[in-house]
Amino acid sequence: xxxxxxxxxxxxxxxxxxxxxxxxxxxxxxxxxxxxxxxxxxxxxxxxxxxxxxxxxxxxxxxxxxxxxxxxxxxxxxxxxxxxxxxxxxxxxxxxxxxxxxxxxxxxxxxxxxxxxxxxxxxxxxxxxxxxxxxxxxxxxxxxxxxxxxxxxxxxxxxxxxxxxxxxxxxxxxxxxxxxxxxxxxxxxxxxxxxxxxxxxxxxxxxxxxxxxxxxxxxxxxxxxxxxxxxxxxxxxxxxxxxxxxxxxxxxxxxxxxxxxxxxxxxxxxxxxxxxxxxxxxxxxxxxxxxxxxxxxxxxxxxxxxxxxxxxxxxxxxxxxxxxxxxxxxxxxxxxxxxxxxxxxxxxxxxxxxxxxxxxxxxxxx
Amino acid sequence: xxxxxxxxxxxxxxxxxxxxxxxxxxxxxxxxxxxxxxxxxxxxxxxxxxxxxxxxxxxxxxxxxxxxxxxxxxxxxxxxxxxxxxxxxxxxxxxxxxxxxxxxxxxxxxxxxxxxxxxxxxxxxxxxxxxxxxxxxxxxxxxxxxxxxxxxxxxxxxxxxxxxxxxxxxxxxxxxxxxxxxxxxxxxxxxxxxxxxxxxxxxxxxxxxxxxxxxxxxxxxxxxxxxxxxxxxxxxxxxxxxxxxxxxxxxxxxxxxxxxxxxxxxxxxxxxxxxxxxxxxxxxxxxxxxxxxxxxxxxxxxxxxxxxxxxxxxxxxxxxxxxxxxxxxxxxxxxxxxxxxxxxxxxxxxxxxxxxxxxxxxxxxx
Numbered sequence: 001x002x003x004x005x006x007x008x009x010x011x012x013x014x015x016x017x018x019x020x021x022x023x024x025x026x027x028x029x030x031x032x033x034x035x036x037x038x039x040x041x042x043x044x045x046x047x048x049x050x051x052x053x054x055x056x057x058x059x060x061x062x063x064x065x066x067x068x069x070x071x072x073x074x075x076x077x078x079x080x081x082x083x084x085x086x087x088x089x090x091x092x093x094x095x096x097x098x099x100x101x102x103x104x105x106x107x108x109x110x111x112x113x114x115x116x117x118x119x120x121x122x123x124x125x126x127x128x129x130x131x132x133x134x135x136x137x138x139x140x141x142x143x144x145x146x147x148x149x150x151x152x153x154x155x156x157x158x159x160x161x162x163x164x165x166x167x168x169x170x171x172x173x174x175x176x177x178x179x180x181x182x183x184x185x186x187x188x189x190x191x192x193x194x195x196x197x198x199x200x201x202x203x204x205x206x207x208x209x210x211x212x213x214x215x216x217x218x219x220x221x222x223x224x225x226x227x228x229x230x231x232x233x234x235x236x237x238x239x240x241x242x243x244x245x246x247x248x249x250x251x252x253x254x255x256x257x258x259x260x261x262x263x264x265x266x267x268x269x270x271x272x273x274x275x276x277x278x279x280x281x282x283x284x285x286x287x288x289x290x291x292x293x294x295x296x297x298x299x300x301x302x303x304x305x306x307x308x309x310x311x312x313x314x315x316x317x318x319x320x321x322x323x324x325x326x327x328x329x330x331x332x333x334x335x336x337x338x339x340x341x342x343x344x345x346x347x348x349x350x351x352x353x354x355x356x357x358x359x360x361x362x363x364x365x366x
Numbered sequence: 367x368x369x370x371x372x373x374x375x376x377x378x379x380x381x382x383x384x385x386x387x388x389x390x391x392x393x394x395x396x397x398x399x400x401x402x403x404x405x406x407x408x409x410x411x412x413x414x415x416x417x418x419x420x421x422x423x424x425x426x427x428x429x430x431x432x433x434x435x436x437x438x439x440x441x442x443x444x445x446x447x448x449x450x451x452x453x454x455x456x457x458x459x460x461x462x463x464x465x466x467x468x469x470x471x472x473x474x475x476x477x478x479x480x481x482x483x484x485x486x487x488x489x490x491x492x493x494x495x496x497x498x499x500x501x502x503x504x505x506x507x508x509x510x511x512x513x514x515x516x517x518x519x520x521x522x523x524x525x526x527x528x529x530x531x532x533x534x535x536x537x538x539x540x541x542x543x544x545x546x547x548x549x550x551x552x553x554x555x556x557x558x559x560x561x562x563x564x565x566x567x568x569x570x571x572x573x574x575x576x577x578x579x580x581x582x583x584x585x586x587x588x589x590x591x592x593x594x595x596x597x598x599x600x601x602x603x604x605x606x607x608x609x610x611x612x613x614x615x616x617x618x619x620x621x622x623x624x625x626x627x628x629x630x631x632x633x634x635x636x637x638x639x640x641x642x643x644x645x646x647x648x649x650x651x652x653x654x655x656x657x658x659x660x661x662x663x664x665x666x667x668x669x670x671x672x673x674x675x676x677x678x679x680x681x682x683x684x685x686x687x688x689x690x691x692x693x694x695x696x697x698x699x700x701x702x703x704x705x706x707x708x709x710x711x712x713x714x715x716x717x718x719x720x721x722x723x724x725x726x727x728x729x730x731x732x
Contacts, residue, residue: 167604236678237536288679310564327540331697
């Protein structure tokens, strides 16, 4: 059982506030991803948990015990790095034994642990091979095995797949996720890649400028982003943002700007407070939540096909609306017609997936 | 106006054939994306077109004229590299003017071209900045502008978006595609990213180990990959491959797999049989062409949920099918149930989307 709690963590590097009031709970067996762009504080947070960096203030608890003052080696935490950092001159067996020898464990017990670990990771036939003789996937298992053999309470992973090419990365993240679930070991995982984060995480912590922007499951973060930053960071191509305002006419709320005005569905209108009326807002709609039609439709917004980008079974269509460009993404089979360049089309926003943000505070309204 | 034709071009470094007699035509005004893993020879193709690398055999034609002996500087080609190679001590304006002054253009013409280009790339307020005062994306535009302002016959780009972050890459590739279309300059574009190649190219050439596996529109290489390599390289997650054997049953040609039987459509049966070098074939199904269900249906096969990867509005499900792992990609809204780890589910292959390859030659036979 391992549970991690971070309470009001701050980290200053000179004048830079690298980590700004991070409070977070990671449950036993959970895989928690710290996600954000370069400089968002995700790696600094990880390094404070590992004990490589001392928090300026705040507390770190592992299983209810405050570990701020423990040396990294006494925290019972294992770290897996980008390059796996395997010893090139050691066989898999020697890699596994190495961290145990440092603990002065008996030779017999070391043998026993190596056997158990190799069983678990299906690495028996590879025990006498060197890293250079292993595939990337096998090397990853060696790195995990070497970390695991110490029976740590917590796994920390810093961009563990970033060195692999795109295809292997997609494959390895699934094997890594399955392995973590089989082990049931609490894991904190750092990445800048939102697709990777969605695919491996139980819980995603989106960070920017040292602060936590939102904590939630991959689905929550995608479907209900808390603010403009999260909305724009998750999903590819990213969410379209359009400046707009809300206006009331004869009891009906309209979303308007210079290019369109459409009625907001009554159930959504109810969620909007009266103070949002007339204020500068931002409409957010994901490319996959725009429907296109080749013919005029009531309530649909005319636009022009500007660029077409085939994407396997899908098509990305860039749409020109005055001086704005929006992207829509859809399955070729479901778009229902073959858009061509410069074609006039009509677009509808699926209101189930419509977002409105306050332009000033950037917080989500609906 | 320029078309490019490579005819049986071989390039050798020491004893290593990096290009093995390749043939490629880029029509006038066409955008051709060269894609493949690192070391496949794609950059060498650009260098041969540019005249920076001399082939040991084969011919290079521009507009039908043999240019093997035409030096690089006389080919009227502009190149954009991954590293922008801007002159650091020159402003945007000076970076752009430099090649025009070198070409001996009159001052008035230079000013007119620079003005037009700054409008086109929206660089107005950034014309008097130095490269280090610009963001990555802005530097990119300076590099593009410097190449474009010369109005070359041919544009060669080597991973020009490689140094941008994921979001900027998606934004820039659409802009580049639009720009190239508007200018109508024949373009060859190198990338290792198949997603980018599909999105940007009128035509995509897929390379591996010094040979071109297939040249076609993005739809062609996705819908009808010519070889196992192309099939596995294009599309994310990659195509699932299953081993089967070709058999005659009564009057029908079928492919038998231990878990299912695939009827070869009568229309192509004769050609499949004629092109197969043996009974051994590989069947390919893309993750988006496998239907996942909760309960047993006609022609469905039981499988176990092995890994779940949310991906925005999609869900990628790895399944254990006998001893093999296959991947299915489903629309979350349309799936109708929430798969759980370890759950028994049922899959149906959409047989009309089966790809059949010869196991020995790796070539498509369907």
